[in-house]
Amino acid sequence: MAVLRVKFTKSQRDKLAQVLWLLNWVSVVTGIILFSLGLFLKVEINKRRELMAERAIHSVPNMLIAVGLIACIINFVGGKICYDCADTNKFLRWKLVMLPYIICTFFFTLCVLVGALMCYSMHGELEESLALGLSDAMRYYKDTDTPGRCFLKRTIDLLQIQFQCCGNKGHRDWFQIQWISNRYLDMSKQEVLDRLRSNVEGKYLMDGVPFSCCNVNSPRHCIQYQLTNNSAHFNYDYKTEDLNLWKSGCHQALVEYYTNIMHSIGLTVLLIWLFELSVLTGVRYLQTALENVLRQGDPESESDGWLLENSFVETARSNFNIIKNLGKCNQVDTTVNGDPNIDKPCTAHYGPDNVPPKQTPVAS
Structure with a gap:
């Protein structure tokens, strides 16, 4: 039984394709927003990188930048597909591409969700990174004549003035x-x-x-x-x-500053994920509805669209069987005509030299 089956008329399919074309172009803008948010966070971190120890905190802006670039490419292609799908005849050129595109878009939306969750889950590593980085920077505060450290005095003084803090914890x-x-x-x-x-x-x-x-x-x-x-x-x-x-100590002030930034970015990315998920759902409905039109052979007829052709359990079971059978394809088939009880002919082994014994001729 299909999951969330919806019936579409010809005009409804055309309107859905047009709306999805527009939403994909909006998604290109959201991809630019993701890229900009990642770039902004990376700049904010690099501004005070000498006050932070090396931790995985840099993975958050890198993730957002990569996802933003991928979003622009995927949604640009999606806009072209949806624009052509307004015409059933043009859908034929995209028919084989639609399912791989939907699968790629699904994993892309999953990456957007991961990026949003990372913005909320990096609090512990942020605290540790700032604690170690501030301790080292304060220890080198006096080294104004040492190359590579001469700027730390100015950096810490500006930090304490700007954030109205003193020391690491006090x-x-x-x-x-x-x-x-x-x-x-x-x-x-x-x-x-x-x-x-x-x-x-x-x-x-x-x-x-x-x-x-x-x-x-x-x-x-x-x-x-x-x-x-x-x-x-x-x-x-x-x-x-x-x-x-x-x-207040500068550690707490910086943690609150970066936490507020990352939580704001995380909320924005989460909203973008919900928007991308709605666009993906619409594309899936359009694909299944148009494929059913091709099966019926009448472009003007009504057609059903769905998210999954079978239930979640049946879909998961069938996919598991496909993956399981892929491993069996690499095994040697030792059956004949599909019957495992009949052995295929094989080379006889006669001895250590694999030489057949001499046969005594039978007298006639």
Whole structure:
């Protein structure tokens, strides 16, 4: 029994072909949108690639870019097919192509769905990538004279100002790393030497943060050095004072930023998938309806269209049998005339030298 059988008249088939022609051209535009979204996400990731560890997050924009390009090609071809299918005679040239086209389009729509799901499932890898990348970038903050790292100070300062954040998880992260280069330390001061000697790794650690951590909206001047020393500042208590620094960490700020982008893109891709699925359904109805017209031999007659000629279970069983029989085609057939009880003639094996024994002539 056919699944979702629908009866079409001649005018309904023509209108369906025209609507599908228009929808396929709209789908070309959605393919461009997919490509643009993937390109936008790739640019946003590359903007701060030095703050991210190498993870599979780059697979999301690459997937969207590839799917967008394929969508433009598939829907362009689909528009041409549907335009010709308005004429039953022109359908003959596409008859053998329609089923492979529908199968390819089905797997393409499946890829669109996978792309949408990837936008929602990359949150964990995004968090890990940013956590590791930010930690490394902060560690190299002071290396302004090192080739390949000299830009990291500017990158992190702009990040903390733009996203109003400080450190990886908070401002105390700066207490655990040396973020001032040795070239700007006065080695003639005993205080500097004592700090360097007090650390096992010989780092200059202090309870201070870069200027970019300062909250510009705070009414008090920025306190960025000796944050834990109450006596170093007037009317100041580190434990109870509302510090005039950005309170949130940059890791959380970046995760929220990229999560919002990816969720917005994921929702858009999901809507495009539903649209592509509706177009594929219409093309399938058009194909089956026109094939039934050819069987009837009357272009003006009514015809049935369906999604599947048999039920889902029967279709799955028949496809499984086809795949199963493909493996048997590679096996040697040892039957004669289809009867497995009759052996085919084969070469007799007489001995190790495969030489038949001499026969004694019979006296007449």
